[in-house]
Amino acid sequence: MKYAWLLFDADDTLFDFPRAEANALRWTLEQSGLPFRPEFFAIYSYCNQQVWKEFERGEVTAQELRVKRFRLFFEESGIACDPQAVSPLYLRNLALGADLLPGAEEIIGALRGRFHLALVTNGLKEVQRPRLERSMLRGSFEQVFISEEIGAAKPSRDYFEAVFRGIGNPPRESVLLIGDSLTSDMRGGLDYGIDTCWYNPGGKTTDLPVTYQIARLTELTKILR
Numbered sequence: 721m722k723y724a725w726l727l728f729d730a731d732d733t734l735f736d737f738p739r740a741e742a743n744a745l746r747w748t749l750e751q752s753g754l755p756f757r758p759e760f761f762a763i764y765s766y767c768n769q770q771v772w773k774e775f776e777r778g779e780v781t782a783q784e785l786r787v788k789r790f791r792l793f794f795e796e797s798g799i800a801c802d803p804q805a806v807s808p809l810y811l812r813n814l815a816l817g818a819d820l821l822p823g824a825e826e827i828i829g830a831l832r833g834r835f836h837l838a839l840v841t842n843g844l845k846e847v848q849r850p851r852l853e854r855s856m857l858r859g860s861f862e863q864v865f866i867s868e869e870i871g872a873a874k875p876s877r878d879y880f881e882a883v884f885r886g887i888g889n890p891p892r893e894s895v896l897l898i899g900d901s902l903t904s905d906m907r908g909g910l911d912y913g914i915d916t917c918w919y920n921p922g923g924k925t926t927d928l929p930v931t932y933q934i935a936r937l938t939e940l941t942k943i944l945r
Contacts, residue, residue, distance in 0.1 A: 722894070723915075723944065725887055726831060729899030730841035730848060733919050734824040734857065734937075740817020741765065748810040752801065760797055767792040775842070775873055776904050782844060782868040786811070815847045818854035823937035825856045830941060838863040840883055840897070842873045842904055863887055874901075875908025896931075898940065906930050917943065 731737035742761050749756040771789040774780045780788060790803030790810070831837060839861045841848050845868050852858055865883045872878035884890070898917040899905025906928050909916040915931040923935065932943050 723835060723896045724894040725836045725838060725890055725896070726944075727838050727840045727883065727895060727897045727909075727914075728828075728861075729897075729901065729905050729919075730839055730843060730852075732821075732900040733898060733905075734820060734828070734839075735817070735851065735855070736819040736821050737817075738765070739819050740814055740851070741768070743817055744810055744813035747813045748806060751809060751813075752806055754799055754801055760793075763796050764789075764793045767796060772842070773903070775867075776875065778873070778876070786844070811844065811846055815850040816854070818851045818856075820855060820857065821937065827937045827940055828857055828860050831944065832860050835944070836887065837861050838865060838883070838887060840865045840874065840879075840899075842867040844868050874904035875911060877912060880908060880912040880914075896944075902926055902928060 728734055741764075745761065745764050746756055749760070768789045771780060771785050771792070775782065775785050786807045787803045790806050793799075794801055794803060828837065837860060839852065843866060845866050848866050849864070852861075852864065863886050865879075865886060867873035867879060870879055870882045872882065874880075892912070892914045895914045896917055897905060897909035897914055898919060900919045902918070906916050906918055906926070910928060910930070917932040917934060917940065918926070918930040919937065920933055921935050934940060934943070
């Protein structure tokens with residue numbers, strides 16, 4: 721068997737992050753006595769993605785990320801509120817979002833016991849660990865690597881060095897990274913010299929030389945036969 725370790729990204733690979741994000745934003749605004757409109761979803765998602773890209777590039781810290789995304793969102797949506805006060809409530813609500821994407825529970829159940837499984841995520845610790853424990857995937861991963869706890873984020877070499885130390889420094893050819901993000905997962909895996917599997921349900925295109933590409937998580941069974 722070629723691969724011994726499978727490294728799975730969390731959000732938008734196994735977890736339904738857009739659903740968790742939308743629910744958390746609505747609950748947070750309502751609980752804070754702030755106005756809510758459906759168009760706020762797109763505004764917040766855009767602001768959040770921009771700040772996460774800054775985080776991946778090392779331009780902001782995890783603590784700064786928590787607040788900056790809400791500062792930008794409030795500016796764009798015209799809401800007068802202290803982002804520092806709202807951020808902790810949002811994180812608690814986001815941690816409740818443990819819904820999985822189609823095929824996630826099935827594929828992890830099929831692979832568990834046959835491979836060593838680890839979760840590799842750029843998420844925040846007070847969100848990712850509670851979500852995992854609430855989900856049907858709890859107990860499925862031998863190791864969980866969260867960028868905030870490591871002090872480095874995908875796609876940096878420092879992040880992957882920490883992951884490999886944590887899993888006992890196996891040969892790189894025995895490790896496969898599965899994720900949806902070209903900038904953090906695929907770029908990071910390629911730069912570190914490990915095989916990559918791009919989860920691409922939307923049928924996007926890329927010039928990156930990813931090793932495999934799948935539209936459904938259950939397609940992994942064919943790759944890993």
